[in-house]
Amino acid sequence: MEEKNEVHILDKLSWQLEEAKRHESMARQARLEVEAKILETVGVKEEGSATIKSDFYKVTTTGGITRSLDAKKFEDIKGRLPLHVAEKVVRLKPELDVRQFKALKDLSPDLYAIMAEAVTSKPRKASVKIERLEASA
Numbered sequence: 001m002e003e004k005n006e007v008h009i010l011d012k013l014s015w016q017l018e019e020a021k022r023h024e025s026m027a028r029q030a031r032l033e034v035e036a037k038i039l040e041t042v043g044v045k046e047e048g049s050a051t052i053k054s055d056f057y058k059v060t061t062t063g064g065i066t067r068s069l070d071a072k073k074f075e076d077i078k079g080r081l082p083l084h085v086a087e088k089v090v091r092l093k094p095e096l097d098v099r100q101f102k103a104l105k106d107l108s109p110d111l112y113a114i115m116a117e118a119v120t121s122k123p124r125k126a127s128v129k130i131e132r133l134e135a136s137a
Contacts, residue, residue, distance in 0.1 A: 014130045 042052050042061045049062040069090060078086050096119060105112040 017128065017130055018132070 038059060039061055042059055043050055044061040044063040046063050047065055049060050051058060051060040053059075074090060081089075101112075101115065101119065104115060
């Protein structure tokens with residue numbers, strides 16, 4: 001009988017989560033609509049910020065451009081740039097291959113221990129996924 005109560009509680013909690021997500025989505029949509037109206041009223045620079053003060057608020061809008069590097073194309077054009085320019089404009093950043101790092105733990109625990117000295121590991125926020133089941137006939 002306890003399992004039935006747990007299922008009932010799970011159904012109730014899942015419904016509450018579903019409702020909370022629906023409210024969150026509606027609130028997000030409302031926020032985005034108001035932000036769009038503010039951007040239209042205040043204006044926004046392509047890059048940088050614009051500030052306007054009203055009687056009760058100081059409103060700042062900030063615009064920006066996201067830029068990314070096409071590594072393959074960079075390799076093609078790198079030779080046409082002076083080396084000092086290419087090195088200043090493009091950073092090469094070491095990146096952890098998590099899959100290989102985790103595999104190293106089983107393959108070579110000694111090397112894993114050394115590598116782990118340079119890796120910070122912390123737990124991510126756990127996630128919950130619910131899926132509404134169709135009522136059975």
